[in-house]
Structure formats: C-alpha cells, structure tokens
Amino acid sequence: MDAYESEVDASQALIKWLALQCSSNSSFGSMSPSIYDTAWLSMLQKPGDPKHWLFPECFDYVLKTQLPDGGWPAYASIVDGILNTAAALLAIRKHLAVGHGHKTSDLKEISSRAEDALRELLRRWDVSSCDQVGFELLVATHLRLLSSEGVVLDFSQLAQLQALRDAKLAKLPASSVYGEPSTLYHSLEGLIGHIDFDQIGQWREPNGSMMASPSSTAAYLMHASNWDALAEAYLRDVLRNSSGQGGGGVPCAWPTSIFELSWVVTTFIESGISIGEAEASVIGTFLESTLRAQKGVVGFAPWSFPDADDTAKTAMALFYLGRRPETYIPALINTFETTDHFRTYLAERNPSISANINVLSFLLLLDDPTPYVPQIAKAASFVCGRVFLGEVKEKWTQKNKKFCEQLLSIAPKLKEQIPLISLQMLMTALRLQGCDGGWDNECELTAYAILTLSSLVQLPWTGTHERLIDAIKHGKTFLTAHRSEWKEAARLSSLKLSPRYCVPQSYKPVTLCVTSNAGA
The missing domain is CATH 1.25.40 (Serine Threonine Protein Phosphatase 5, Tetratricopeptide repeat)
Structure with missing residues (x-):
C-alpha cells in the first residue's frame, strides 16, 4: 500500500468518526488543549468560597506543561509564548496568594522561573511588527493583572504597547461591546477593567459560552456580579468532552463541529477521496439542518456567531454531498456583502x-x-x-x-x-522550498505548499511544468521521510485533524491540464 492509499484509508476512518459524532447529538470538536485557556480556567473560584478552586486539574495541567526555560510553548509566534506564559504565571500568582493546594516553596520557584522566561520573551519581542489580532489588549491586560499580583514587568517597548492599547480602546466605545455580539466576545479577558461584565450576559450563547471560548467564558464568570450556572456547566462540558478528555487541558475554542465538518468534507472530496453514502447522509443532514435553523448563516459550531468563512464552506460541503445549497445564497449575500x-x-x-x-x-x-x-x-x-x-x-x-x-x-x-x-x-513557493524538499522544515507547511503547487501546475500560463513537478515530488519525499514527526505534531497541533485532511491531497498524483492553441 503506497503513502496515498494509506492516508486515504485513515481519512475515510476519520469521516466515519465525524459521522458518528453527528449522530450522537452531543457537541464535539478536536482542537488540542491550549495552555492559555487552561490557565484561565485554573483561576476560577466560586463566590463566597475563596479556599476552593473550581478546576484544580487545570492548574495541575499548567504546572506540568512548563518548559525547562521556565516559560510555556509558543505555538506559532512569540506572542503565543508571551500570552501562554503570562496567563500561566498569573494563575500561579493567584494560587500563591491563596496559599493552599500546592507547596508554597515549589510554587515560588516555578513563579520565579516563569517571570524570568516572560521577561526574556518581552525583551525579544518586536511590538511594531506584530499583527496578531487583539494582541495590544491581551498582552497589556495580562501585564496589568500581573502587576496587581506583585509581578512588575518593564521592557523597552512597554510604552509603545500601551499606546497601541489606548488607541484600540479609543475606537472601542462601550456601546460597541454591549449593543451587539462581536469577535471581541471570544477574548473578553482583554477587556477586564474596561467593561461592565454584568451588561454582556445577554449575549452569552445558548450553550453557556462566550463565543465558544473557554478563556472568555472564565473571565465572564470571574467578573460578573452574579454567578452564571450555565456558563459553569459549559466549562465543565469542555473539560470533560473536548480533546483533553478530562485530563485538565481545554482548547481555545469548543465546540468546533461545523468548522471541522465543512473543511474536512470539502478538502477530502476535492482530493478525490470518496465519502460513503451513509456518512454523506448523516453529515449532510447535520450541516443542512444547522444552516436551515440559523436562517442560512452559520459559525464554527451550531448557534455560534455566524461568519462568512464557515457559511461558505458549509454550503460548499453540501454541494459536494449532493445537496442543493443555492437556497441559502441570499442569506450569505444579504448578511455579509x-x-x-x-x-x-x-x-x-x-x-x-x-x-x-x-x-x-x-x-x-x-x-x-x-x-x-x-x-x-x-x-x-x-x-x-x-x-x-x-x-x-x-x-x-x-x-x-x-x-x-x-x-x-x-x-x-x-x-x-x-x-x-x-x-x-509560484515564484514565492519555489523560492522558499528547502534543499531537503520541505518548507521551513515543517510537515504541515510543506503539505500546504504542495497543494498550492499542485493547483498552479494546472494553469496554462505557469509554463514550467517540469520544474514544478520536481518540486512537488521533492516535497512528497520530505513528507514521507518525516512521517513520524508529522504524526507527533498532529498530537500537539491546534487542530489535531489538520494533518489528516491536508496530507491526502498532498500525496495525490499530479495531473496536468493540457490546453491546445489551435484556432487561437
């Protein structure tokens, strides 16, 4: 069995699993645990019970994932490392202040190492080059909260960060937060000290979450005057049923069922991977019933905040599954155009x-x-x-x-x-390919680069087919040689099924579209 056939078999097994989840009538999602969100859950205490942590297993997870240098992982950028380390350190300082559950001397040593790691990350960070959404609010808020816990972190670009935060807040009147839900609801912790959390409960989603974000929901619970039992139930559901499977870690978003189904279906079918009739029926019914119930627009999970990406991808998936998504085009256009x-x-x-x-x-x-x-x-x-x-x-x-x-x-x-x-x-992709056939020595990036080149080779004006095909073959050789690393990366990635849905297409044999110039 060659690499492509092996991946196809594994991919069809994934489709069967997704169809089973659709039939279970339970929320689902397979995003990997997030240090940041887990740290925010670890800080929750019920009002009137200062000696009781709501999710002690989350704090244990944070402690066991600290790196040897004292920080926590940076997934895709230095800002990820800063936020993960800052949130984890904030959780440690809050546990130290309460003084129970863990040996104080151990926590002080862990805290000291974390402070050193965070100072180094901040020293290396170029604030002006950062374009990560909401970083100016999130990083500045964490530094302010750490200061209130006795950890003062000064660095050369702090004034620049604070200026960016102030400019962002100046464009963000309270009415824009209270009047209607927006993407801000996915990161409400960045607005601590700037909004009244009692005024946002009306926009909580039916499952109890704030835009399916564990960290945002935890921040809402901490800062609202009245305890929200449904929000607590949502967090317990995430802890129990998400990819962490009760082990203490929670993802940055949950559930993500619409997102995962639509992207997997469209990518698989475009790759020539067939979906069984029974699975197609179950998945198609799940997607279409959600789209119909939400009047033609969806988000990354049922009843989550709708967006054009997931709405368009869901409509594409329905088309590939033999349904008629044309009915929902007016809603897509009227809502997002x-x-x-x-x-x-x-x-x-x-x-x-x-x-x-x-x-x-x-x-x-x-x-x-x-x-x-x-x-x-x-x-x-x-x-x-x-x-x-x-x-x-x-x-x-x-x-x-x-x-x-x-x-x-x-x-x-x-x-x-x-x-x-x-x-x-084309020129950019070819230029960035490494001598070993990979892109940036990463399996996922290499798979996407192969997909890009496989699409470009079909176009009549690209011309250099032999050079393109050699690059694609070289990339596939890299993926095969690093197969074990890919599977380990899948365990740690933000979306565990990402390798499964892009590798099959990257292994797929390349066919050329030959056009005739006759009659031109």
Whole structure:
C-alpha cells in the first residue's frame, strides 16, 4: 500500500468518526488543549468560597506543561509564548496568594522561573511588527493583572504597547461591546477593567459560552456580579468532552463541529477521496439542518456567531454531498456583502481575504454562477487588490468562456491580475522550498505548499511544468521521510485533524491540464 492509499484509508476512518459524532447529538470538536485557556480556567473560584478552586486539574495541567526555560510553548509566534506564559504565571500568582493546594516553596520557584522566561520573551519581542489580532489588549491586560499580583514587568517597548492599547480602546466605545455580539466576545479577558461584565450576559450563547471560548467564558464568570450556572456547566462540558478528555487541558475554542465538518468534507472530496453514502447522509443532514435553523448563516459550531468563512464552506460541503445549497445564497449575500468585499463577521473592523476566497470558491462551484457575477467579480477584485498590496498569496479559478466574459466585463483588470498573482505565488513557493524538499522544515507547511503547487501546475500560463513537478515530488519525499514527526505534531497541533485532511491531497498524483492553441 503506497503513502496515498494509506492516508486515504485513515481519512475515510476519520469521516466515519465525524459521522458518528453527528449522530450522537452531543457537541464535539478536536482542537488540542491550549495552555492559555487552561490557565484561565485554573483561576476560577466560586463566590463566597475563596479556599476552593473550581478546576484544580487545570492548574495541575499548567504546572506540568512548563518548559525547562521556565516559560510555556509558543505555538506559532512569540506572542503565543508571551500570552501562554503570562496567563500561566498569573494563575500561579493567584494560587500563591491563596496559599493552599500546592507547596508554597515549589510554587515560588516555578513563579520565579516563569517571570524570568516572560521577561526574556518581552525583551525579544518586536511590538511594531506584530499583527496578531487583539494582541495590544491581551498582552497589556495580562501585564496589568500581573502587576496587581506583585509581578512588575518593564521592557523597552512597554510604552509603545500601551499606546497601541489606548488607541484600540479609543475606537472601542462601550456601546460597541454591549449593543451587539462581536469577535471581541471570544477574548473578553482583554477587556477586564474596561467593561461592565454584568451588561454582556445577554449575549452569552445558548450553550453557556462566550463565543465558544473557554478563556472568555472564565473571565465572564470571574467578573460578573452574579454567578452564571450555565456558563459553569459549559466549562465543565469542555473539560470533560473536548480533546483533553478530562485530563485538565481545554482548547481555545469548543465546540468546533461545523468548522471541522465543512473543511474536512470539502478538502477530502476535492482530493478525490470518496465519502460513503451513509456518512454523506448523516453529515449532510447535520450541516443542512444547522444552516436551515440559523436562517442560512452559520459559525464554527451550531448557534455560534455566524461568519462568512464557515457559511461558505458549509454550503460548499453540501454541494459536494449532493445537496442543493443555492437556497441559502441570499442569506450569505444579504448578511455579509458590502460595497467592495464580503465581510467575515457583522461587526468586522478589518476585511478578511480568506472570507472572500471562500465565498468566491463557493459561488464558482455552482452549475450556473451567472446570476452572481457581480458578487464573484467583487470578491475576486478584492482578493486581487490585496495580493498586489502584498497581503496574500492565493489562487483563483474561473469557469466557462461565457461566464468569464461577463465577469471580465464587470472587473476587466482581473484578466491581467489573475495570471500575475498566480505567477507571484509560484515564484514565492519555489523560492522558499528547502534543499531537503520541505518548507521551513515543517510537515504541515510543506503539505500546504504542495497543494498550492499542485493547483498552479494546472494553469496554462505557469509554463514550467517540469520544474514544478520536481518540486512537488521533492516535497512528497520530505513528507514521507518525516512521517513520524508529522504524526507527533498532529498530537500537539491546534487542530489535531489538520494533518489528516491536508496530507491526502498532498500525496495525490499530479495531473496536468493540457490546453491546445489551435484556432487561437
């Protein structure tokens, strides 16, 4: 059995598991435990019972995941390391203040090492180059909370960070938080000291969470005047049923069922991996019933805050599963279309490239996309414009000649922009490939790079097919050689099924689309 067949078998087993979860009538998600969110749960105490920690197993998890240098892991950026270490240190300081449950001398030593690690992370951090969403609020708030616990952390760019925080808050009137839910509800801990938590309970989701975020829900419980039993029940549900399986760790979001189902289904079917009739029926019914119940728009889980990414991906999944998602297009357009792009969320501040790519991909799937030429042109023009600003490297696809003529009549610049963008992507991908065939020595990044090149090789204007195919083969050799590392990385990644849904396509044999110049 070759690598591709092996991955296909494992992928079909995953589909069966997902279908089983859909049939269970229980919430599900497989994001790996997050140090940050786990630390926030470990700080919870019920009012009137200062000697009782609500989730002591979470604190144990935080302690056992401390690194030898005294910090906690940085998943994708130094900001992740700063926030993980700051939240863990804050939890330790709060436990030290109460003075029970762990030997004080041990906690003091752990705290001291964590402080040293956090100071070093802050020293190395370039605040001006950071573009992680909400970092200015989250990091500044954690530093302020640590200061209140006796840990004062000064560093050369602190004033710059505080200025960024103040500028962000100046654009964030209380009415924007209290008046309607937004993405801020996923990180309410960043607004501690700036909002009245008693005024946000009305936007809690039906499952008891604040936008399916354990850390945000924990912050809400800590700072609301009245204890919310449903929010506590949500956190217990996460601790018991998420990927940590009761071991003390919780993910950064849970549940994530719509997100996982839609992305897995679309990627597998585009890879040529078949989905059994029984599984397709169960998954399709789950997705469509959720879409129908929520009037045509969905988020990453049932009844979570709707967004264009998950709505478009869910519609794509339904199309691939033999359903008719056209019924829900008006809701997608009416909810997310703006004058020049599709927004991700209703209260979005910064336009998202991925949301427009996903809306574009869905509309191009339709048997007859011509009724939506204005929306397709709008999304494509937005994506192309962002690429030329250096903000994204993505691919774009188009349909039949009549459709393209209509599209280009609305957005004529696309005719020149699309080839330029794809060639830019091609050159960048080839330039960044390592001598060992991988990209940045990472299996996941290499798999995505192979997917990109496999798409680009189909385009008539890329030309260098032999060079492209050699790069793809070299990348596959890297994946095969690092197979064991990939499986270990899957255990630690933020989404454990990510390797399973992108590796099959990266192993898939490459076929070329040969076009004739006859009659040109």
